[in-house]
Structure formats: C-alpha cells, structure tokens
Amino acid sequence: MAETLPVASESPAGCKARAARNVLGQVVLPGEELLLPEQEETDGVGVAGERPLRLNAGMRSRLRVVCGPGLRRCGDRLLVTKCGRLRHKESGSGSSGGIYWVDSQQKRYVPVKGDHVIGIVTAKSGDIFKVDVGGSEPASLSYLAFEGATKRNRPNVQVGDLIYGQFVVANKDMEPEMVCIDSCGRANGMGVIGQDGLLFKVTLGLIRKLLAPDCEIIQEVGKLYPLEIVFGMNGRIWVKAKTIQQTLILANILEACEHMTTEQRKQIFARLAES
Amino acid sequence: MEMVMESAKLSDDKVCTETGIVESSSRGSGCSLRHFACEQNLLSRPDGSATFLQGDTSVLAGVYGPAEVKVSKEIFNKATLEVILRPKIGLPGVAEKSRERLIRNTCEAVVLGALHPRTSITVVLQVISDAGSLLACCLNVACMALVDAGIPMRALFCGVTCALDSDGTLVLDPTAKQEKEARAVLTFALDSVDRKLLMSTTKGLYSDAELQQCLAAAQTASQHVFRFYRESLQRRYSKS
Numbered sequence: 001m002a003e004t005l006p007v008a009s010e011s012p013a014g015c016k017a018r019a020a021r022n023v024l025g026q027v028v029l030p031g032e033e034l035l036l037p038e039q040e041e042t043d044g045v046g047v048a049g050e051r052p053l054r055l056n057a058g059m060r061s062r063l064r065v066v067c068g069p070g071l072r073r074c075g076d077r078l079l080v081t082k083c084g085r086l087r088h089k090e091s092g093s094g095s096s097g098g099i100y101w102v103d104s105q106q107k108r109y110v111p112v113k114g115d116h117v118i119g120i121v122t123a124k125s126g127d128i129f130k131v132d133v134g135g136s137e138p139a140s141l142s143y144l145a146f147e148g149a150t151k152r153n154r155p156n157v158q159v160g161d162l163i164y165g166q167f168v169v170a171n172k173d174m175e176p177e178m179v180c181i182d183s184c185g186r187a188n189g190m191g192v193i194g195q196d197g198l199l200f201k202v203t204l205g206l207i208r209k210l211l212a213p214d215c216e217i218i219q220e221v222g223k224l225y226p227l228e229i230v231f232g233m234n235g236r237i238w239v240k241a242k243t244i245q246q247t248l249i250l251a252n253i254l255e256a257c258e259h260m261t262t263e264q265r266k267q268i269f270a271r272l273a274e275s
Numbered sequence: 276m277e278m279v280m281e282s283a284k285l286s287d288d289k290v291c292t293e294t295g296i297v298e299s300s301s302r303g304s305g306c307s308l309r310h311f312a313c314e315q316n317l318l319s320r321p322d323g324s325a326t327f328l329q330g331d332t333s334v335l336a337g338v339y340g341p342a343e344v345k346v347s348k349e350i351f352n353k354a355t356l357e358v359i360l361r362p363k364i365g366l367p368g369v370a371e372k373s374r375e376r377l378i379r380n381t382c383e384a385v386v387l388g389a390l391h392p393r394t395s396i397t398v399v400l401q402v403i404s405d406a407g408s409l410l411a412c413c414l415n416v417a418c419m420a421l422v423d424a425g426i427p428m429r430a431l432f433c434g435v436t437c438a439l440d441s442d443g444t445l446v447l448d449p450t451a452k453q454e455k456e457a458r459a460v461l462t463f464a465l466d467s468v469d470r471k472l473l474m475s476t477t478k479g480l481y482s483d484a485e486l487q488q489c490l491a492a493a494q495t496a497s498q499h500v501f502r503f504y505r506e507s508l509q510r511r512y513s514k515s
Contacts, residue, residue, distance in 0.1 A: 027512045029505060030385075030422060031430030031468045070427070072387075081387060081427035083508050105512070106425030108322040108341065110391070136341045136394040172392055259514055 017077060020086065020100055028086045028102060034078040036065055064091060068101025082106075105205040109134040109234035111170035116190070118199065118232030119163045119178065131163055131178055134201075134234045141165065145179035147187035155192070162193040162238060164230055193230060197240030198247050204235050206258045217257050220269050221250060308435075308448040308496055309408075313415075313507045315423045321399075323424025327416035329448060331406035334413050336420035340396030348395065353388035355395045360413065363402045374410055378417055381434075381464040381474045387427040396426060407451040408436040410462045410476070415500065422508065431467040433500040435493035436460065439481055445489060447496050461489045465497045467504075 020034040028034070067073055070082035080086075084104030091098040109117075111133065119131035122138060130138040141163065146155040157163070169177035180190040210218060211231055221227070225246045230238040237254060241247045249272070257265060309330030318324035321337035341354055348355045358379040360371045367375075382398065398417050402409065414434030421428060438449035438457035446453050454460050459479030466473050472490065481489075 027505075027509045029431060029467075029508060030428040031466070070425075072427075079429075081390075081429070082425050083422045083512075084425075085512060104425045105316075106322065106423075108424065110341065136343055136391065172390060 020078060020088070023086050024088050025085055027084065028080045029083050030081050032080040033074060034071075034080065034086075034100075036063070036076070036078065063097040065097045066091075066099040068099050070102025070104055071100055103205065103208075105203055107203055107235065109204060111135045111139065111167055111176040112233070113167050113170040115170070115233040116164065116166050116231075117178070117234040118193070118230060118236040118238055119165065119234075121157060121159050121161045121163060124157070124159060129157060129163075131165075133176070133178075133232075134236070135176060137175060139167070139176040139178045141178045141180070145181055146191060147181050147185065157192055162199060164190050164193055164232070164238075166190060193238055194228075194240070197228065197238050198251050199236060199238045200251050200255065201235050202237060202255060203258065204233070206254075207231055207233060207235055207237070209258075210254070216262070217254075217265065220265070221253065224269065224272060225250065308499060309450075311500070311503050313419055313503070315419060315507070315511050321420075321424070323420045323422070323426070325416050325419035325423055326403070327412055327419060329408055329412045329415070330450060331404055332408055332412045333403040334409070334416045335401045335403055336413075336416040337399045337401075338396065338420045338424040338426065339399075340424060340426060341391035341394035342397070344393060344395035349393050352392050354386070354391045354393075356383050356386060356388060357395060357397045358382065358400065358417070359397065360400045361402065363405065374413065377410065377464075377474055377476055378413055381414060381432055382417060382421065384473045385428045385430050385432050385466060386421065387429055390427050396421075405451065407454050408434075408448050408462075410434060411436040411448065414464050419504070419507070422504075429466075429468070431501060431504060432464050432473055433467070433497050433504070434462060434464050435496045435500070436462045437489040437493055439479070439485055439489070443485070445492055447492055459485070461486070461493075463490060463493045465494060467497075467501050470494050470497060 017033040017035050019037070021037055023034065067078060070080060070084060072079045072081055078100060080102060082102045082104045084102040087101050087103050089099045117133050119133040119139060121129050122132045123130040127143055129141040129143065131141050133139050143149060143154055143157070149155050163178070163180065165178040165180045167176055168179050180187065182188045209215065225241045227250060228240045237251075239247055239250050239254070241250055253268065312328040313325060315325045316323070317326060318337055321339055323338040324336060326333060326335045344355050356379055358375045360375045360378070361367060362371055378398070378400070386396065388396070398420065400413050400417065411434030414432065418432050422431070436448055437460070438446045438453050439459040440446065440456070441458050446457070449457060449460070457479065459477060459481040461475065461477045461481070463472060464474035465471065
C-alpha cells in the first residue's frame with residue numbers, strides 16, 4: 001500500500017505516489033506517480049481495511065481530468081513522463097478536475113493542433129508548400145490556404161519565405177498541416193512575414209512565458225521602441241524595429257529575459273530607456 | 276572536439292550542481308560511491324545535453340530528438356533510438372559498439388518511443404576521461420541528457436558498477452586500478468520506479484551468491500544516484 005501516505009513521504013527517487021494537489025508548482029521527475037484528489041480521500045480511508053459504505057457506490061463523483069504534456073494516465077493515477085514543474089488549471093465548471101500538465105524547458109518542438117507557429121518554406125511542389133517548423137517532419141501548406149487565394153489567384157510565396165500560420169492537422173501518425181486563414185477565411189494576422197526583420201530561436205518555455213496573458217516583459221519592451229513582433233509556439237521569434245540596431249537590441253533583450261529576475265530586467269530596461 | 280569547445284564557452288551562466296553525496300573517508304571499504312557532479316543544458320545546438328562526473332570519470336552527452344529519420348531506419352510504430360559512443364582518442368572499436376548496444380537497450384526499456392513514431396532519437400556520448408566505471412557513467416549521463424531533452428520516459432535509470440576482489444570484498448563504483456585488479460566486474464542498470472534490473476553486464480568469475488550480493492548493493496547505491504538526480508534537476512528548475 002504505497003499510496004497510504006500521499007502527503008509528505010518523499011522517498012529518495014520519489015517512487016511513492018504523491019497527491020497531485022500537493023506538488024503543484026514543484027519539480028516532478030519521470031516515473032513519478034501522482035494521485036488525483038478523489039483518490040486521496042478514498043484510498044486514505046481505505047487503508048484500515050474498512051472503506052466507508054457509500055450509498056451511491058455505483059456512481060462515484062465523476063471528475064474530469066485532462067492530462068496535458070508530460071503526463072499519462074496509468075490506471076487511475078497520473079504517470080509523469082517529463083521533468084518540469086507541475087501545473088494545474090481548474091476546469092470551467094469549478095469541480096476538482098481540470099487540466100494537469102508539466103511545464104518543461106525543452107528545445108525541440110512537437111506540433112500541436114491549433115498552435116500558431118513560424119515556419120520557413122523549404123520546397124514548392126505542385127499545389128502544396130513544404131514548411132520547416134522545427135518538428136520531426138516538415139509541415140504541408142496548401143496554396144489555397146491563404147486569404148483570397150483561388151486556383152487562378154495564387155499567393156506569392158517563394159522558397160525561403162517566413163510563414164506565420166496555424167496547425168489544423170497535428171498528430172503523431174500524420175504529416176502536420178498548416179493553414180494561414182482562420183475558420184472564417186480571414187488572414188487574421190497570418191500569412192507571409194515581410195522581407196526584413198530578424199528571426200531567432202529561444203526555448204519553448206520562454207515563448208510560453210512571453211505569450212502568457214498580461215506578460216510584463218512584452219509591455220516593457222513595447223514602451224522601449226515601436227516594434228513589430230511575431231511569436232511562434234515552436235520557439236521562433238521574428239522582430240522588426242525602425243533600425244537594425246534597435247532590432248538587435250530587442251532580440252538580445254528577449255533572449256536574455258529567460259534567466260533574469262524581475263529586478264535585473266527592470267534595471268536593464270531603465271538603462272536602455274535613458275540611452 | 277567542437278562539442279568540448281562549446282561546453283567551455285557556454286558553461287559560465289549555466290547551472291552546475293555538485294554534491295558529495297556519500298561519505299568521504301570510507302572510500303573503498305565497501306558501500307560507497309565516488310563524488311558525483313552533473314551539469315545540464317550546457318551545449319546550445321543539441322535538444323538536450325549533460326555531463327556527468329563520477330570521481331575522475333567524466334562523459335558528455337548530447338541528445339537530438341524527436342527528429343527527422345532516414346527512411347531506411349524508420350520504424351512505423353515507434354521512435355528509432357540510436358546511441359553513439361565516441362572514445363576519448365581514436366575511432367570507436369568493438370568495445371564501444373558493444374557498450375552502445377547495452378546503453379541503447381537500456382534506453383529503449385524506459386523511453387516511451389510509441390509517442391513519437393517515425394522519428395529518431397539520437398544520443399551521442401563523448402568520453403572525456405575514463406577513470407573506471409565508464410559504462411555506469413555513460414548510463415547516468417544518457418539518462419540526464421534524455422531528461423533534459425524532454426523525451427517522454429516511463430522511469431529514470433542509473434548505472435552502478437561493482438567490483439569483486441580476489442578475497443571477495445565488494446567495491447562499488449571502482450576506479451580504473453581497482454577494476455584492473457578485480458576478479459570480477461559487474462555493471463547493472465536499474466530503473467527508478469521499482470529498482471528493477473534493466474541491464475546487466477559482467478566480466479570475470481563470481482558465484483551465484485556474489486551476484487545477488489552485488490545486485491543488492493547496487494540497488495542500495497541506486498537510491499543515492501536517484502536522490503542526486505532529483506537534487507540536480509530541482510536546482511536546474513529553481514531558476515524558472
């Protein structure tokens with residue numbers, strides 16, 4: 001009965017199952033098993049041998065838990081498969097379920113349906129473009145998947161162009177497919193990215209941090225210089241300011257932001273604002 | 276050689292964890308391991324990288340994956356795992372090929388390759404210095420680099436080497452000299468969930484009871500290694 005003490009008993013390798021609620025925000029390692037809130041109660045009482053009799057034994061409170069990246073279902077528990085910090089988001093209905101995931105600092109991108117990414121066109125073949133998005137295989141992009149494109153009116157896309165688009169098909173068994181229009185047929189900011197500007201790569205964790213709602217870094221950067229910026233969930237950032245010098249400064253700041261504390265960042269921004 | 280240069284260039288701002296996990300005095304008297312040190316994410320180009328030091332033995336690893344795979348090596352329902360072991364000098368020989376195979380089989384047992392079919396996961400190990408227990412160190416560094424790359428795994432794993440003297444005394448994590456003088460050298464790979472044996476390789480003469488004794492000692496020692504893994508990973512994530 002390894003699950004009897006879900007709270008603190010942290011064994012050397014963490015092989016004892018801990019309650020998911022108690023390790024939120026902490027580092028979890030592959031191989032660890034996590035208990036869901038519902039099991040905490042039932043298993044906790046059940047050790048003594050006598051489980052409290054339930055009137056509605058057949059219908060235990062159904063709770064809906066979604067396993068995000070880095071977690072898998074293992075029986076009625078969660079198995080951690082990646083190293084990182086455990087995160088949780090309540091479900092809309094406010095029950096004890098919700099989404100659990102592991103926030104890891106990895107560099108390799110794995111396509112996910114619905115993600116907005118920056119890709120580089122690597123080949124044109126017939127009616128599709130091959131786009132490199134940093135995943136294990138290039139994504140395909142139909143020439144009809146642009147705003148206003150028809151069979152006669154082809155979009156002007158060359159090999160080497162940068163594309164900002166969204167995945168409509170992305171799973172482990174199929175070739176990923178991108179589009180540059182939303183469900184209404186509008187570009188909505190997507191499409192070919194302009195000629196100049198600078199593209200650079202950062203870790204996936206930093207991109208998620210920057211794209212979080214009310215991210216301070218972006219607001220501060222926006223006050224510094226007028227700029228155009230595009231974030232791809234695949235760890236690519238495209239930035240363009242008035243001059244090349246400003247573009248480079250912005251790229252360096254964003255790259256350095258990952259390992260800076262708020263105070264350090266404020267200092268640097270203050271110094272830049274002066275100059 | 277390019278890898279090594281890069282590590283020197285980048286190591287200033289990265290996390291370096293070093294802990295003398297076990298004792299300091301009783302080295303060689305029985306159940307004791309040499310000092311560990313581990314550094315993760317020190318190379319910029321691979322998806323995951325790590326170095327692992329055990330005493331004076333040190334190995335550098337880089338992991339690429341899940342990446343594009345050659346059609347000839349493609350497996351339709353799981354990832355193709357490849358391990359490349361590069362010796363300190365010269366070209367890899369038969370001994371390296373044999374070790375590569377052992378490490379690959381161990382990795383395959385824990386990596387959830389079915390989540391990334393038709394991709395390749397490549398682990399490149401570069402021996403920096405060999406002062407005994409090289410295979411165990413290779414296994415440890417491979418595990419840390421796989422974790423750093425974010426490859427999905429069922430469990431963590433570690434390698435432990437035991438040496439048996441002519442008079443039957445057991446030395447854990449032997450140095451090169453101890454390995455040479457030993458009657459038998461046994462290396463085990465153990466997983467972190469139920470400390471089960473994933474791989475074992477042995478050289479020399481030993482009895483059945485001695486094998487069991489070595490395995491039990493390795494299982495105890497693996498707890499220290501896994502505790503070190505945890506500390507080292509926690510320190511890496513403490514910055515974010």
